Amino acid sequence: MSESTGGDLVLEIPTDIHSISGAVDYVLSRCSSSEVSARKLNLNFRVGLTEALANAMMYGNDHDPSKSVVIEVVMGRDHVQATVRDQGSGFDPGSVPDPTLPENLTRSYGRGLFLMRELLDELWFNDCGNEVTLILRAESCSTFEGGASA
Amino acid sequence: MSFQVSKVNxxxxxxxxxxxxVGNRNELKKKVLEKIELGEQTFVIDFANTAYIDSSGLGVLVSLSKKIREHGGELRLSSLSEDLRTLFELTKLDTLFQIAEDKERALEGF
Structure with missing residues (x-):
């Protein structure tokens, strides 16, 4: 994992799913100055960032260890923001089915994007779908308020 | 992640x-599948000391539940923290699993 300047925090990590947990822990450790509550950081932001990194490595970079994932973090007073970019060709986020529909409930995959949408305040993809930006605000009324659209 | 395996009745x-x-889900999957191969049918997975489950972890639980049912068995979950329970509720997986307050209650009625 390498760190450089640019945003508040910019990390480039190799495609290795075993590195996700450590990278997320490190980013969260750097967000303590935000007004976003610790509980929301540890659930909403942790889930969102973990899922974004997993999607980037597994589907974006197709587990290719020669490819990397870049995380850019901006720590605002009233929000935290992370942009995750992979080296894949992207995907259409609108094509991912709702995992809570009865016909999808017993699938063993397909819940990551759904959780990101539910737990973050904003979720934005670039045009080709290989970059996602997650925003979590301090002023959401409840720990689990989110409902991002993308 | 680590896990303790025991047998109660x-x-x-x-x-x-x-x-x-995502980085360790297959360890749990492998362990449960080994037990199924040995003829075990009823399982409780307890999360009293689990900090976090991601979507891949949830997926493994769904997969294991199906596999156990195919072998005529049953999987119950127990001791979900408030945050973990929220993830199950958001994904509606709380409707798919029998979830007990603690492992003792999960063991009741097997």
Whole structure:
């Protein structure tokens, strides 16, 4: 994992799913100055960032260890923001089915994007779908308020 | 992640410690599948010491539940923290699993 300047925090990590947990822990450790509550950081932001990194490595970079994932973090007073970019060709986020529909409930995959949408305040993809930006605000009324659209 | 495996009567109890996430989910899957191959049918997976489960971890639980049912068995979950329960509720997986307050209650009625 390498760190450089640019945003508040910019990390480039190799495609290795075993590195996700450590990278997320490190980013969260750097967000303590935000007004976003610790509980929301540890659930909403942790889930969102973990899922974004997993999607980037597994589907974006197709587990290719020669490819990397870049995380850019901006720590605002009233929000935290992370942009995750992979080296894949992207995907259409609108094509991912709702995992809570009865016909999808017993699938063993397909819940990551759904959780990101539910737990973050904003979720934005670039045009080709290989970059996602997650925003979590301090002023959401409840720990689990989110409902991002993308 | 690590896990403790024990047997209570005929029920295999697996206590997950740490995080059940994309990087380690297959360890749990492998352990349960080994037990199924040995003829075990009833399982409790306890999350009293589990900090976090990601979507891949949730997916493994769904997959294991199906596999156990195919072999005529049953999987119950127990001791979800408030945050973990929220993830199950958001994904509606709370409707798919029998979830007990603690492992003792999960073991009742097997």
């Amino acid at each position: 005929d029920v295999t109890v697996i206590e997950v410690e740490g995080q059940l996430i």
